[in-house]
Amino acid sequence: MTAYWTTNAESLIVERLGGAAVRLEGGGRPNRMADTLSRKKRSWLMGRVRASNTLPERLVERFLRRHGIRFRRHDRRLPGTPDIIILERQIVIFVNGCFWHGHTRCNLSRLPSTRRTFWAEKIQTNKRRDRRVRRALQRMGWKVVTVWGCRVRNTADLSRVLSRFLTVRESRRPH
Numbered sequence: 001m002t003a004y005w006t007t008n009a010e011s012l013i014v015e016r017l018g019g020a021a022v023r024l025e026g027g028g029r030p031n032r033m034a035d036t037l038s039r040k041k042r043s044w045l046m047g048r049v050r051a052s053n054t055l056p057e058r059l060v061e062r063f064l065r066r067h068g069i070r071f072r073r074h075d076r077r078l079p080g081t082p083d084i085i086i087l088e089r090q091i092v093i094f095v096n097g098c099f100w101h102g103h104t105r106c107n108l109s110r111l112p113s114t115r116r117t118f119w120a121e122k123i124q125t126n127k128r129r130d131r132r133v134r135r136a137l138q139r140m141g142w143k144v145v146t147v148w149g150c151r152v153r154n155t156a157d158l159s160r161v162l163s164r165f166l167t168v169r170e171s172r173r174p175h
């Protein structure tokens with residue numbers, strides 16, 4: 001069995017947690033991880049990766065703070081536990097890893113060459129859940145913004161993506 005990790009940030013987390021047992025290959029594409037972990041440890045790691053703040057997520061948060069936009073994180077009271085909730089603007093932001101959430105026409109979401117059916121079904125399930133969650137939130141009056149991992153490699157990218165949804169003033173603070 002092989003696990004794939006979509007972003008370097010996720011890889012780093014796994015690397016840190018798995019220590020020497022996990023060997024990772026670099027690059028921006030899905031990484032192949034040698035299957036040296038027990039099933040139990042793997043599922044624990046998967047949980048950690050989901051729960052941890054990814055690099056794109058941290059970039060989004062930094063962007064919002066810099067522009068003085070107040071937000072909450074991972075609010076379990078809302079469908080799908082959105083990554084970021086901007087209450088005063090009724091906006092929720094999902095920062096999606098391209099692989100797990102099946103980003104369309106994205107290199108990072110390319111399926112592994114082995115166990116394709118397994119991964120395809122898994123990703124389809126995730127996509128269906130994402131759609132369900134999005135509709136539920138919209139019915140509740142939230143504006144739902146999806147930020148894809150591949151689009152936010154740096155702060156400049158992020159400004160471009162988020163300024164389409166958020167009116168921001170330039171901050172007077174240097175950072």
Ligand SMILES: [Zn+2]
Binds near residue numbers: 106
């Ligand atoms: Zn992508």
